Amino acid sequence: MSLKSIDIVGLGALGVMYAEFFTKTLGKENVRILADRERIERYKKEQITFNGEVCDFQYCDASKENRPSELMLFAVKYGALETAMKESAHLVGENTILLSVLNGIRSEEDLGQKFGREKVVHCIAQKMAAMKEGNAAFCTNKGELAIGVLDGGREENLAAVKELFDRTGFAYSCPEDMRHALWGKLLCNVGVNQTVSLFEGTYRSVQQEGEAREMMKAAMRETILVANAEGIGLSEKDLEDWVTIIDGLNPDGEPSMRQDSKAGRRTEVVLFAGTICELGKKHGIATPVNDQFLEKIK
Numbered sequence: 001m002s003l004k005s006i007d008i009v010g011l012g013a014l015g016v017m018y019a020e021f022f023t024k025t026l027g028k029e030n031v032r033i034l035a036d037r038e039r040i041e042r043y044k045k046e047q048i049t050f051n052g053e054v055c056d057f058q059y060c061d062a063s064k065e066n067r068p069s070e071l072m073l074f075a076v077k078y079g080a081l082e083t084a085m086k087e088s089a090h091l092v093g094e095n096t097i098l099l100s101v102l103n104g105i106r107s108e109e110d111l112g113q114k115f116g117r118e119k120v121v122h123c124i125a126q127k128m129a130a131m132k133e134g135n136a137a138f139c140t141n142k143g144e145l146a147i148g149v150l151d152g153g154r155e156e157n158l159a160a161v162k163e164l165f166d167r168t169g170f171a172y173s174c175p176e177d178m179r180h181a182l183w184g185k186l187l188c189n190v191g192v193n194q195t196v197s198l199f200e201g202t203y204r205s206v207q208q209e210g211e212a213r214e215m216m217k218a219a220m221r222e223t224i225l226v227a228n229a230e231g232i233g234l235s236e237k238d239l240e241d242w243v244t245i246i247d248g249l250n251p252d253g254e255p256s257m258r259q260d261s262k263a264g265r266r267t268e269v270v271l272f273a274g275t276i277c278e279l280g281k282k283h284g285i286a287t288p289v290n291d292q293f294l295e296k297i298k
Helices: 013-026 037-046 078-091 107-115 155-168 178-198 211-229 236-247 256-262 273-283 288-297
Strands: 006-009 031-035 058-061 071-074 097-100 120-126 129-133 136-141 144-148
Touching (some): 006 078, 013 031, 013 129, 013 136, 013 155, 031 037, 031 078, 037 058, 071 078, 071 155, 078 107, 107 120, 120 155, 120 178, 129 256, 144 155, 144 178, 178 211, 178 256, 178 273, 178 288, 211 236, 211 273, 211 288, 273 288
Parallel strands (some): 006 031, 006 071, 031 058, 071 097, 097 120
Antiparallel strands (some): 120 144, 129 136
């Protein structure tokens, strides 16, 4: 299977970044930005920019489209995923492949339950430095997507996505243990995103010794305990590896959750602390730090 087109749902920082890349490599006519009419009118009026340049995207009212999607990439916030799935459901055909660049470990499960697990290629957006202020998206490092299939996913779908990425020069990797990789990214998000948000700081807040850094590590250790109970082999080494990565980030930078909280947007705390607290209760594991995050950030 050779994928000729892609549909993108959601124009946050990542959505804009991917829409800009594929519009340039596949051609505007092969990249649909799916949204409702009101949102499209706002996009056109206010204009989306990427690194200072106005984006020339093909905006499509999802309700008026009827051509099934070859590859549908979801880049909305988790709180908007259910609505996004409903609005685009009629475009998910028998052979449609689904990708989610959302944080956490829930979105692929939601997509699989609604459309079929065999359609989902699991994905982790990582190593990028992207943000969005209003309609202006900025990116200094596009990072990569780590991709793989789990839970009944089709290997031929993974192969098709890899062929598309190879053909367009899109950066990606294929972890040997995709489930471990998904939980590893969650481990990072649970620690750094939530701690920086709670302390209303930057990466510097957790890079220097003190209360914030210790709280970050404590939240990550709760995640390890929950992951182990779920059969995922996270360890203290994973924590140390992620802390090393975090220590190398721009001290003045901010994780996406901090950007959301500053802008008054709903955060992804339910994806991070919410997941850990829920699974902690399931396994009888205390999660006091994540309980605190969930209460104070939400």
